[in-house]
Amino acid sequence: MIEFKDISLVYPNGTQGLKNVNIQINPGEFVVVVGLSGAGKSTLIRSINRLVTPTHGELLIDQENILNYRARDLRKLRTKVGMIFQNYNLVKRSSVMKNVISGRLGYTGTLRSLFNLYPKEDMALAYRSLERVNISEKLYQRSDQLSGGQQQRVAIARVLTQQPNIILADEPVASLDPPTSHQVMTYLRKVNKEDHITTIVNLHFIDMAMEYADRIIGMRAGEVVYDGPVSEVCEATFEEIYGRKIRDEDRVGGSDDA
Amino acid sequence: MMRKTSQPTLQGITSNQTKIRITSIFVIVVGFYLFTSIKTESSLLDLWNGKNGFINIAQNLFPPNWNYASTVLPQLIETLHMAIIATTIAAIISIPISLLSAANLFPNAFIHQPVRFIMNVLRTIPDILLALIFVGIFGVGVFPGIMALIIFSLGLLAKLVYETIESIDMNPIEAIRASGGNTLQVIGYAVLPQVLPQFVSFGLYVFEVNVRASLVLGFVGAGGIGLLLNQQVSWANYPNVMTIIIIIFVSVVIIDYISNKLRERLI
Numbered sequence: 069m070i071e072f073k074d075i076s077l078v079y080p081n082g083t084q085g086l087k088n089v090n091i092q093i094n095p096g097e098f099v100v101v102v103g104l105s106g107a108g109k110s111t112l113i114r115s116i117n118r119l120v121t122p123t124h125g126e127l128l129i130d131q132e133n134i135l136n137y138r139a140r141d142l143r144k145l146r147t148k149v150g151m152i153f154q155n156y157n158l159v160k161r162s163s164v165m166k167n168v169i170s171g172r173l174g175y176t177g178t179l180r181s182l183f184n185l186y187p188k189e190d191m192a193l194a195y196r197s198l199e200r201v202n203i204s205e206k207l208y209q210r211s212d213q214l215s216g217g218q219q220q221r222v223a224i225a226r227v228l229t230q231q232p233n234i235i236l237a238d239e240p241v242a243s244l245d246p247p248t249s250h251q252v253m254t255y256l257r258k259v260n261k262e263d264h265i266t267t268i269v270n271l272h273f274i275d276m277a278m279e280y281a282d283r284i285i286g287m288r289a290g291e292v293v294y295d296g297p298v299s300e301v302c303e304a305t306f307e308e309i310y311g312r313k314i315r316d317e318d319r320v321g322g323s324d325d326a
Numbered sequence: 327m328m329r330k331t332s333q334p335t336l337q338g339i340t341s342n343q344t345k346i347r348i349t350s351i352f353v354i355v356v357g358f359y360l361f362t363s364i365k366t367e368s369s370l371l372d373l374w375n376g377k378n379g380f381i382n383i384a385q386n387l388f389p390p391n392w393n394y395a396s397t398v399l400p401q402l403i404e405t406l407h408m409a410i411i412a413t414t415i416a417a418i419i420s421i422p423i424s425l426l427s428a429a430n431l432f433p434n435a436f437i438h439q440p441v442r443f444i445m446n447v448l449r450t451i452p453d454i455l456l457a458l459i460f461v462g463i464f465g466v467g468v469f470p471g472i473m474a475l476i477i478f479s480l481g482l483l484a485k486l487v488y489e490t491i492e493s494i495d496m497n498p499i500e501a502i503r504a505s506g507g508n509t510l511q512v513i514g515y516a517v518l519p520q521v522l523p524q525f526v527s528f529g530l531y532v533f534e535v536n537v538r539a540s541l542v543l544g545f546v547g548a549g550g551i552g553l554l555l556n557q558q559v560s561w562a563n564y565p566n567v568m569t570i571i572i573i574i575f576v577s578v579v580i581i582d583y584i585s586n587k588l589r590e591r592l593i
Binding site for chain 2: 117119143144145146147148149150151153155156157158159160161162166170171173174175178181182223226227230
């Protein structure tokens with residue numbers, strides 16, 4: 069369970085990233101955070117693995133306040149929290165396998181990892197992760213030879229190799245075309261259901277949020293302005309969150325009604 | 327509507343103010359050249375006055391003494407050895423130093439600034455001065471030459487590499503950090519793969535520079551083919567000098583060519 073208790077974050081330049089956020093996210097939930105760019109979506113999810121550190125309040129994961137964590141604890145936390153990025157963030161010159169096995173870094177000693185001495189089970193786990201996102205045939209290709217959608221699937225495989233309890237996805241489909249976006253979201257959803265991994269995704273497309281989320285959290289100017297199950301959300305809710313009328317560009321379209 | 331027909335009065339492409347500024351800068355620069363020429367009592371005319379010297383040297387240098395080549399070659403190989411050893415050691419030492427100098431990896435100014443400062447100081451010392459110092463410490467020979475080359479190329483290499491590190495894509499670094507990697511793992515998995523091709527390329531470049539530098543170092547007794555060249559020049563043995571010059575020239579051209587080709591392949 070993730071609990072935000074009166075969390076605020078002010079960046080060193082004075083920007084208010086988060087403002088009195090109080091939310092609880094239950095294990096296994098698939099939460100989509102929506103809001104316009106600059107609303108604090110990224111800041112919210114990056115607080116959970118401490119890529120940014122809130123300046124006020126308590127952030128509990130399984131009853132432990134992670135805001136006190138330093139070096140070793142922090143790495144242990146991050147090992148159990150996988151992250152997926154808008155730009156995939158693979159090491160482009162390295163092979164797919166090398167990228168995926170890097171999900172084991174938190175479990176592996178520094179020397180072993182630098183000399184690629186991974187246990188057999190870890191290698192097998194990395195391979196199975198690639199199979200789960202249907203890209204195992206690219207195992208030894210250089211990552212920059214893959215398309216955007218394929219790279220994002222490799223990034224999902226990297227996260228799966230971490231065997232995380234939580235997956236954070238920061239605008240995972242913002243650089244992809246509609247069909248590929250749906251494919252990536254479908255994989256995230258599948259992993260969430262199969263492995264019971266708490267998944268928090270930032271999106272700004274409303275149709276996508278509606279299609280994949282269990283629960284929607286709306287943000288505006290660093291504050292949580294909506295929080296509720298997807299069944300209670302309608303267009304008016306989004307207009308309230310965005311503070312304006314819904315436009316065409318707020319929809320990704322191309323949903324496959326299979 | 328009527329179009330206005332009055333012509334604006336233009337001063338040409340550049341404004342008069344700019345023209346005046348450019349002209350005065352030009353006059354000052356030319357004046358400075360004339361002043362230094364008079365002060366040092368040297369002018370382009372000296373080139374003409376020295377024409378007999380050119381002819382003398384040219385006559386003395388030809389034909390080169392090819393029998394001497396068998397003495398030159400071992401010295402050439404010694405020079406190459408010096409350059410190889412020095413480049414390798416400098417490359418190894420430059421890895422931790424350039425990592426510590428990179429502000430994107432170690433944002434704390436108390437770490438990267440002192441390291442950069444030391445490297446800047448090293449770079450300002452001319453290679454020949456380094457050689458003189460080390461010859462003073464270790465005596466005449468190959469070893470002081472190698473030491474001088476290591477220090478000289480370390481400053482150069484560390485700067486080239488840390489600037490490359492600062493220009494890498496930071497996204498994979500964030501990803502490795504987010505998956506629980508420690509600093510060394512971030513370096514091994516996200517930094518090194520990105521800088522490796524440039525690192526090898528710079529290594530080859532510094533090797534080229536070291537081959538050329540090691541020629542000069544011989545003049546102060548720091549081993550290699552330069553030692554021989556210095557000796558033969560002072561004995562006015564010009565056919566031998568010419569042999570050395572040709573051998574140096576050919577080998578430097580070959581080394582630069584191979585290393586350039588390799589570097590093109592790398593990037």
